[in-house]
Amino acid sequence: MNIKKLFMSAMVLAMTLGTANCFAQISKSDLNIGGIYYGQPLSELVRMLGQPEWRKPNFIKFRYGSANIFITPSDSQTTVVAATITGGDNDLKSKAGIGRGATLDEIKAVYGEPDEVSSVGVTYVTDLADGYQYMLNFGIGDHTNHKVHDMFFRRRGKNEPYIKPNPRPIEEPIKAKGTIPAYVTEIPESELNIGGIVPGQNIDYVEQVYNKPGKIDDQGFFKTYNYNDKFVVKAKMNKGFKVMSVGIYEKGLATPSGLTVGMPYANVVKKFGKVNPVKFKGEGVEAKLKGCSDYTYFSGGKQIVFLVDKKDVVQGIRVEELDEQKFIEAKRKKS
Structure with missing residues (x-):
């Protein structure tokens, strides 16, 4: 191998290694599922979805048809910092148009190769200078023939592993609509x-x-x-x-x-x-x-x-x- 070929091979290897840990080109504005978005005022969300079924400090649960929407509020309890949409048929989609039933190929066609693949699905991450990562996840499991069954977005510390929430109501449920005395x-x-x-x-x-x-x-x-x-x-x-x-x-x-x-x-x-x-x-x-x-x-x-x-x-x-x-x-x- 001559010097020129050796140099080019080294450049390709350096570029490959340099991009191996890069994150997909998403931004905080992509943390939006069906109009529920990162930083959204909770008062606006209530106007959209109605009163929640139950709430506690770390989670607020809304119903959308037969689907569940779990919201994590900010420390001030005024804005949305995470949202999980799971269960039941629903027509909610990400800002780029990916929703329940989408295949892995369809996700990749829109977002490219995922930054993370795990048992909770494929995740796209934007690494920002404020010390946090912003994640958009499509729950398809780790089998490529599965389709999207749930979606979530959230912020996490750079060294913080993702643990999927399993919220359970601890407060008395809010009375359902249509039960007025x-x-x-x-x-x-x-x-x-x-x-x-x-x-x-x-x-x-x-x-x-x-x-x-x-x-x-x-x-x-x-x-x-x-x-x-x-x-x-x-x-x-x-x-x-x-x-x-x-x-x-x-x-x-x-x-x-x-x-x-x-x-x-x-x-x-x-x-x-x-x-x-x-x-x-x-x-x-x-x-x-x-x-x-x-x-x-x-x-x-x-x-x-x-x-x-x-x-x-x-x-x-x-x-x-x-x-x-x-x-x-x-x-x-x-x-």
Whole structure:
């Protein structure tokens, strides 16, 4: 072998050794499964998934269809630092489109060769200068013919081995939706309907009836259909996108009883009775309604909200999934 060939062989060997421990080119932004992402505020996650089934300091458990979602909160209990999606059929996917049922070849086609292969699947790691590694794992076991059955992301110390969590509830489970005592139910569930749209419908139905909106805010796990800030429908992913709330902010569309924006709140009281108002924050398109009072009526696993100004005129109506914290507060005031 001449000197030139020897030099080239040495260069190839050096390059091979130099790249053997390099990590895949993923970043913290890739720690995102179905819109659940690293650093996400827990308050936003609750708006997406509803109240958790149970919580303890190290884990919070949510349900998504028949799947379980285990969240590890930050020390301050305000943001997401790890998430595991496991069990049951679900349509949640990573930011790059890998989800339950994907094969190892499909994963590699998107992310390349994994940085780690173990009994818990294949893992992609980004090694950052802050002293931590950020991991994205697809649980397929260590057999190449298996398909993805669970996914997780988390942060770990550089010398910390991964131990798969096996969380078990230790607190009393939160009461499931749809178990409201009869004495708190204010209106028939048939009244929780605006313009023919109710929570649980497929978002495609909204588009069939009202055409495409002027604006669609797509955040992965959930979408907002905004019809010029006058009619707003929010949906979350659940084997397709299902309506979670529908609101109106101008005259026109109405409830089955004909209640609509611009009417005196006295019309609502005449139909359903009066309830105690709660503090109204005013977020998103409803920010312009700050200062209004929030009158909420419950029925089944849903609720209807009337936003009423200081002149006792309805400025907004929203039908949505049950807010259990609001229900508990209403129950406390009524008892």
